[in-house]
Amino acid sequence: MTEAINQENAILEVKEWKEALPGQSADEVVIALSPAFGTQLKKSIIEIDLGTILKELCAGIEEEGMKPRFIKVFNSTDLAIIASQGSRLSGSGICVGMQSRGTTVIHQRDLVPLDNLELFPQAPLYDEKIYRKIGRNAAKYAKGENPEPVEILNDYMVPSKYLIKSTLMHFKEGEMMDKSKKAMDMEVVF
């Protein structure tokens, strides 16, 4: 299993800080992380350092003049639930939800969990540049602007090719899941 999920040499620290409360500032964009993100799992499904992904997301948000805020969701591994919790805690109502394998969604407070503003379901196809654009677009939504959606990449081979690894990573997320634990604000060092 350690062979399947190479997690060495990653520099990322994700620490729980305090219980997350609804944000008050309109210029924050929440980045909501899955249970094992940065703790058990430090690299995405195609072994991009999760720290690098977070750095690009934050850079995209900062370039647009907005502020990122990290929270972690423990009571679900489902990206839709993670993102919808994040968006309800976000001061701007916008949240980027992320699973450790790299699957990402931009969510807005008023949407039902399974709906989204933009969804990036095929994690193996995304590089750093895409994460920068995701961050940028999330910030633009938060500012009430009208961004061009990030291009959708699609490869029908991806689901079968990465099925095993993705399942293993999902187990890791599941191990860290705690139904009774509330979402936490996180301290992230990358």
Added chain:
Amino acid sequence: MKEYVAGVDIGNATTETALGELLDGKLLRCVSGIADTTGIKGTRDNIQGIIRSLKNASEKMNIDPEQIHLIRINEATPVIGDFAMETITETIITESTLIGHNPDTPGGIGIGIGRTIAFQDLLEAEEGQKVIVVVPDTVDFEMAARGINEAVQSGILVEGAILKNDDGVLVNNRLEKKIPILDEVEMIGKVPIGMECAVEVASPGGCIDLLSNPYGIATVFGLSPAETKQIVHIAKALIGNRSAVVIKTPAGEVKERKIPAGEILIQGKNRLYKAAVDRGAQEIMTIVSRVDEIQDVTGTKGTNVGGMLEKVRMEMANLTEQDYKTVFIKDIMAVDTIVPREVLGNLAREITMEKAVGIAAMVKTHKLHMKRLAEQLAEILHTRIEIGGVEGSMAVMGALTTPGTEKPLLVLDIGAGSTDACLMDEKGKTKPIHLAGAGNMVTMLISAELGLEDFKLAEDIKKYPLAKVESLYHIRYEDGSVEFFNEPLDSKLFARNIIVKPEGWKPVNSRKSMEKIRQVRKEAKEKVLIQNILRALRKVSLTGNINEFEHVVLVGGSSLDFELGNMVTDALSHYGIVSGKANVRSTEGPRNAVATGLLFAYLEERKHG
């Protein structure tokens, strides 16, 4: 005995019916029918649409379509229009003198002046030297910021930065001393190194001030009056930007060049008139208005205009099965416009708005094959079919049923390809005219000025008002009013500009603001439709004076446009003319005018034997 008579108008888009119940030549009641036109107007394919339209009307009358004694169809206006556009200027940058582009998020604020230096050589600059650092995309924002901070600490005066990545704000946030930063410069490798350079970034919401002023540039680089004259185009290209870079190179310059766009040759009754397309629309239209009666129009071979005019001719020849050589262009309309084009020799995909001319042409032919159509229809329906009067005269007859109108009356029908007008004087004599330029040309202008690739989207922008989805529970319309919803809206519409179509909302995939789109839409209608209405009035008037008219009535599908009616009323009120949308038979609005005219003309004929 009761008689049933129907007037049927086959239009480009819809086939309309006015069905009357008559007793001894007197109209008892009248109903309308409507169906989509099937096939191209004037061809056999229309029959399906006619039958549907008749059925629609007879259902309302509670009769069988076969009970109709007489069907009158109109003699369709044998007019078709087409349009093309020709760009007449282009902006060229020779060597890299300016980067006038407008990244969404430049960094910092203010003006920086110095010599350009590559990032890797930054620390080699002398102490006290003023430099503008050029950062390639291999350097990420943290490295860039660290490098600049180090250089500043060692006494190098870093005054500004030019970045390839979209990192302006990121770098600026990490700097100890804030400098103006221009980012997203695509061809960073082409920025000349070691040259004098000025970077300016304005505050959010503001515009640059120094570099968009020729004397500002002259001040920065110490230019002579002669040199200042040459940089006017640079300054002009930068107006309205939030950020800009100007670099002084020995040979570099920016030019606005005119593209030879050919000539339009207009054959008048007595002589040939020539109009150069690159002189702009106004000049073309002045010449057109001078021509007494246009016999034919051609364009210089090998140019867009020439090709476009020949294409119109071909299409019309095919449609009417006429010889290509006997099809003549009877009117053209030219409109000035601006289109976004990438600057030649650009470094950052700068776009300038280049001047262009849109040209519409209109062809008249012999009668379309209405007679053949009538015969075929008679066979199928076993009814008597008559070809009623000319479309224009019938439209006037129909429009006269609008309460508040009287003769003399001018009826305007703005179609897709042409604008048709018909004047009826006090004695009932009619004078029809047809002009090039109508709805499709408006769509073309909208599409070109907004840089849209989707013609259907432009068509929708033309037809319906705009709104912006501000949250999932409310939208703001273009007039500023707000509507709230109990159920959340479709997430795909969030933050988008939308077109409020009656059958549903459609997002506008353009970064242009709602205000900009609205302005372009209104201007396009003003430039084509209102100008054409004024042109039509001048043409039908005996004295050439618009003031002589009293009533101008709009009919046809285009007058259902949500803002055109008011625009026309407003424009013509300056001439003391009462104008507005028709309300045919007090109930039909601007629709059904020709069909009603066909029916009423029949009643008149009966009355006078």
